[in-house]
Amino acid sequence: MHSMQATQRSVATDEPRWVRWSLIALALAFLGFFLVLPLFSVFAEALRKGWALYVEALIEPDAIAAIQLTLIVTAIALPLNLVFGVAAAWAIAKFDFKGKSLLITLIDLPFSVSPVVAGLIYVLLFGAQGWWGAWLMEHDIKIIFAVPGIVLATVFVTFPFVARELIPLMEAQGTEEEQAAMVLGASGWQLFWKVTLPNIKWGLLYGVILCNARAMGEFGAVSVVSGHIRGMTNTIPLHVEILYNEYNFVAAFAVASILALLALVTLAAKSWVEWQADRQRALDARMATDQ
């Protein structure tokens, strides 16, 4: 009796062993069913009929065109939102002005808007019956059902990624280091490249990784503006949809497996960046105490 009380006291803020293991088992079962199995099934279905058919689905001209288009769209959308994210974070985190929280809410807005609505708003502006539809038609400029529309929709849905990583990070870092650099005579650009950028590089990279994953994988918004023209305006996710709806399951999953691989690389890169950022923080903290 006495000894039992002693052990009970030592684990007063811990659960009994059986509770612990049942909770772990339940959590793992949930994640297994909802995360691991779907991921696994993408690769299993893709390779169901062997490697030859798998490779064939990937080197088919329409698949290559879809991969190229996705890379082009991402190569345009990513730098745009990167520059915006840095500019917005600089203005918001380093200065005090009125209406700041409203501005942050507006920047986050694209996350809350349904992808379908995101696509629709560009159709209302640039579509044949839209605001500028007649003018665009006259000048033979195609935006909807063409690459520019896909780029715009992608820029919209990935709009907040870099900004929302950088704003809290730069706010936490304050302005002391930049002010010191100013006193020492640094120019604005020197200040940014030599003081601010090294401090935010991991946060920046983190935002870029997330932005890239979403840009390459966006489906709903792009689907509204693309028009699904094979070999012309199909991104990888849209190509997957078409193959799937044609009951060409092996090819659909083969192409989907590129996106699943991209997701795995994204998760690995994200974990690596988090680890690096933690390491840098620990290093900075140690240097601060050494001084």
Next chain:
Amino acid sequence: MKFKQASVLPGFNLAFGYTIVYLSLIVLLPLSALVIKTSSLSWAQFWDVVSDDRVLASYKLTFGASLLAAGLNLVFGLLVAWVLVRYQFWGKRFIDALVDLPFALPTAVAGIALTTLYAPNGLIGQYLAPLGIQVAFKPLGIVVALTFIGLPFVVRTVQPVLQDLEAELEEAAACLGASRWQTFCKVIFPAAMPALLTGFTLAFARAVGEYGSVIFIAGNIPFESEIVPLLIIGKLEQYDYVGATAIATVMLAISFALILVINTIQWWHSRRHGMRK
């Protein structure tokens, strides 16, 4: 009162100006196009579209399935966050990284993978079919897809709160004679409450607008398994821009309302804890 506080740092005008111009061009102007287009309808026209029986059925389905999915995520998200923060087990870091999979995996891929798993002849569906449970091509399938999509939200909002919870609070509760379950209900749960609510609302907001993962598994039958975003696409494909715009405006209003809810929860939370953001 001045608009901006003085600062020695350069670049405010450039950065602020660029932010406003870019935000206006990409987000504000297109969204206002939606609102302006809707305001060109008469109230009766607008009401006819958004209160049509088929549209009402799809609101009911979308909100019902989203609530269920967000509820599932609330329970299991807390469980997963708890297990990841409090317990040690093999492969924990891998599992922790994997929780973000729904953010990284394109929705269309998630959609076809879940459909294949839960179809009557699929890996999971084959065991559910004899029990009379059909998931794919039924409303239940929508709940499964939305649960997948919203999974990381609750985990990622609750995890840091559980991590920062002071051990002293739980020790004090134990010293005062509380059982472990009482400590959880009266000490840990209230502390995690605002984060849980935020995560729930985020998951719900995401679920309401979700399209890619749902359309494959839903079956898309009018009055039974047709979600609101699909209805917008359907109207667009029939060149019914008025109908699409009116329903999209309702969706946009709901998005705004949910942002307001999230901001209120956070404001309430920071006020209760007497700290300023």
